[in-house]
Amino acid sequence: MxxxxxxxxxxxxxxxxxxxxxxxxxxxxxxxxxxxxxxxxxxxxxxxxxxxxxxxxxxxxxxxxxxxxxxxxxxxxxxxxxxxxxxxxxxxxxxxxxxxxxxxxxxxxxxQQEEVLARVRLHLKIRNLTKKLEEQNIQLKQFTEELEDRVKERTAELSKSLNDLKEAQIQLVQSEKMSALGQLVAGIAHEINNPLTYLSGNVDHLEEYLHGLLEHLQIYQQYCKHPKIENHAVEIDLEFMVEDIPRIINSAKLGTKRIRDISNSLRTFSRADTTYKVLADIHEGIDSTLMILQHRLKGNDIRPEIKIIKEYGNLPLIKCYLGQLNQVFMNVIANAIDALDECSQGRSFEDIERVPNIIIIKTQVSLDNQSVIIKIKDNGKGISEKVKSQIFDYLFTTKSVGKGTGLGLSISRQIVVEKHGGFLSCESVLGEGTELAIAIPITEFVAS
Ligand SMILES: Nc1ncnc2c1ncn2[C@@H]1O[C@H](COP(=O)(O)OP(=O)(O)OP(=O)(O)O)[C@@H](O)[C@H]1O
Ligand SMILES: [Mg+2]
CATH class of the missing domain: 3.40.50.2300 (Response regulator)
Known part of the structure; x- marks a missing residue:
């Protein structure tokens, strides 16, 4: 050997x-x-x-x-x-x-020569094997370290991909939710507009015609005094009708104007501005959102109407995706309504009338003139500290299945922070109410 x-x-x-x-x-x-x-x-x-x-x-x-x-x-x-x-x-x-x-x-x-050689050979063999084992051990250690590094790298990559996926999912849900709602609202606005156009056009003609007819009637009454005609005039209370017709025409005109305002609000709300930012009036956005949420603000069997107090400041036009900001306003105001509804359940109608449910919407330019701030405050059930730390998390909800998906605020945060470079923050006192503050930079923010 x-x-x-x-x-x-x-x-x-x-x-x-x-x-x-x-x-x-x-x-x-x-x-x-x-x-x-x-x-x-x-x-x-x-x-x-x-x-x-x-x-x-x-x-x-x-x-x-x-x-x-x-x-x-x-x-x-x-x-x-x-x-x-x-x-x-x-x-x-x-x-x-x-x-x-x-x-x-x-x-x-x-x-004893043979014995010496046998022992020496045995121990050299053990020595060589030990050395080999040590070398392998070192290699194994290096390999393990490399493997650990690669696992770490891969885990980091995976968790980044997972995050990207989540973001993409939020965006997808957001755009789906928005486009479904936007399409519906735009569709309704469109459907309202056609009859509205001929209604308001015809009211104007009707007013003109009635004016002529009333004049004509006066001439009749002056020159054609026949008992049959006079009796019929008493029968149908012609005097009152003549007085009332202008009022009816007026209220029809007011009605059509109101429908036109609603239709305009619907169109403002559903504005499709996902490709580039445009200068927009934030107040117009909030008002159109309130219009969409009107049915939820109205009184019902459990509680009287929720009072909306607007404290609008003097805001400049803001370069933004107004359709998306409307979605933020909608999510935040809908949450406030949910919170008010929830705490109305334990109260009597009279009690609520005495201390009403209120949502205050305050807008202002920040002290440093760099952003506009929109504060939406309710006097609902409030949020505990523990819940507050999670409200912007994806899929976090305290509402029952079917009532909340936990997407509203995470979508809102993405729109405000990522799309507009702004801030979204929350202050709340349990049992007293909650205030969500949205800050949007006035100078144009280039989204990455
Ligand atoms: N104004 C508020 N008052 C009390 N709790 C609130 C208020 N706004 C948000 N929250 C809490 O934050 C949670 C997350 O809100 P978010 O809007 O993200 O989801 P959601 O309202 O539960 O469901 P979704 O908006 O997707 O229908 C709510 O479940 C609620 O517990
Ligand atoms: Mg919500």
């Missing part, structure tokens, strides 16, 4: 005869050797050129074999080199002491 050329056996003995015998035996067996004639030399050599195995005599002048072994085991550079003691045949105490000091084996004097 041939051992690697790198395997060097250090023989440490002060006795030249022993050195010669052992050296010859090992060299003959094809092994490489080094020699040292004292413990001190052995330590020095082992430090600068570590051998793979040490054959160590016990009795030596200077430091003896045991002390040499102890020092070898104390030094990290030589700690791992296997040591075989050379002892007298029957000296059991020395053998035990040698093992206790960390030796791996012993050989006895006088040397």
């Amino acid at each position: 041939h051992y690697s050329e790198n395997n060097i056996i250090l023989i440490v003995d002060d006795n030249p005869t022993n050195l010669a015998v052992l050296s010859e035996a090992l060299i003959d067996a094809g092994l490489e050797i080094a020699v040292a004639t004292s413990g001190e030399n052995a330590l020095k050599q082992s430090k600068y050129d570590p051998p793979d195995l040490i054959l160590l005599d016990i009795q030596m002048p200077g430091i003896n074999g045991f002390m040499t072994c102890e020092k070898l085991k104390d030094n990290p550079l030589t700690h791992d080199i296997p040591v075989i003691f050379m002892t007298a045949l029957h000296d059991t105490a020395d053998k035990v002491k040698g093992f206790n000091l960390g030796a791996v084996d012993y050989i006895t004097k006088p040397f």
